[in-house]
Amino acid sequence: MTSEVRVPTLGESVTEATVATWFKKPGDSVAVDEMLCELETDKVTVEVPSPVAGTLADIVAAEGETVGVDALLANISEGDAAPAKSEAPKAVDAGAEDVKPRDAADDVDVMVPTLGESVSEATVSTWFKTVGDHVEADEMLCELETDKVSVEVPAPTSGTLTQIIAEEGSTVEANGKLAVISQSEGGSASKPADDTTEPKAGGQVPAPGNAPSGDVEDAPSAKKAMAEAGISRDQVTGTGRDGRVMKEDVAKAVAAGKNASKPAAAAPRAPSAPQDAAREERVKMTRLRQTIAKRLKDSQNTAAMLTTYNEVDMTEIMALRNEYKDLFLKKHGVKLGFMSFFTKACIHALNEVPEVNAEIDGTDVVYKNYVNMGIAAGTPTGLVVPVVKDAQAMSFADIEKEIGELGAKARDGKLSMAEMQGGTFTISNGGVYGSLMSSPILNPPQSGILGMHKIQDRPMAINGQVVIRPMMYLALSYDHRIVDGKGAVTFLVRVKEALEDPRRLLMDL
Incomplete structure (x- = not known):
């Protein structure tokens, strides 16, 4: 049949x-x-x-x-x-009939954990264990990568990892099956059905590490490791399915010093000459990077995006910060930075120009009577935007503490889905990287984003005199469908006024 x-x-x-x-x-x-x-x-x-x-x-x-x-x-x-899959796996080598099959009742499935709201699938990024390894309960087995965060998968029980169902690079759905752990002490581990050590059609076993004549997609973690180590594909012997290079293969090649000089063990992956191959490298985008690209392009295609600019004299903010930073740290246990001032200034301006804190839903405009401030942060894996919830009700110290905690989680890849959702307005600080001027892209469905830039001493005309002042360019990108030019300019002027005279924040002026 x-x-x-x-x-x-x-x-x-x-x-x-x-x-x-x-x-x-x-x-x-x-x-x-x-x-x-x-x-x-x-x-x-x-x-x-x-x-x-x-x-x-x-x-x-x-x-x-x-x-x-x-x-x-x-x-x-x-x-x-x-x-x-739940039956006892067949052994490959001679004498396999003497292997005692394990009891399937002792098998525990390793499942994909809940990935978060609106996230239905993930990519298996890295396996920390291999088939046959002993694992302890709650020991990390593998890492999954979604379009927003990385998720570590712990072992649900102690035992032997007998089967890996979802290999590195494969896409898995929420609550999908990743692997099998046998709790039986005598349980025998089995390689996946398509492992290179198992006979193929015709009964022949290909030698481990022999790359196939066709093009084989290596594990994403292996590609990243090769790029970081500065070695080419031909310098690594792949032991995965059909000669696929795994992360541990790269580690072995680096440890053995194979990156110095090693003859190619396989046919070239492309017809280009070796010297040309060293000039380029093709690495698949991570799911996070793909999502960033898609969302930013969707933003450009959907919103009528426009940017208006202004500049702010940072003299008063810097003087205030220098005067009170030690007392602030002593009392609140957190450093006084610029982000709390900018957050407060934006909240002040959003109260006057509420359409910048709104979003379009079909033919309706949804005005928000609260401010969930997104703080864009660059991480080794890409841009993320953690959200400070209900920032309008927070003090300077509360804002600084929350931004510090969210920033640390972002760098460590520990942000939860809830901590990156629900933003109503975003601040992006390109100045930390030395940017003098830029046009930030909207973070949909938000209608406004403020771009901060580098503080630079510039000559300014003040009361008929040329003086040197620490200046910063500000850029507000906004959705022109619901925010008019007048509203955008007014918002930016109010932010400028609040920063140049912080007393206005206290007086609500």
């Missing part, structure tokens, strides 16, 4: 996809729900599981082909069914 493998529903308004990767080839044995191939659309990556257990008879849509919804991808013959 033959079962058809067809393209699943791809999502609203998505009608076609490209076949990116086949994980199986004709003749391979497959189990129910085992991943067969991966499809790419203009929005998401979709994995196609096997509907039945059996043998992959033929592949109808090859890699690189474009297919529509419900199109035929492959056929599976159910006559020679593969064992279910």
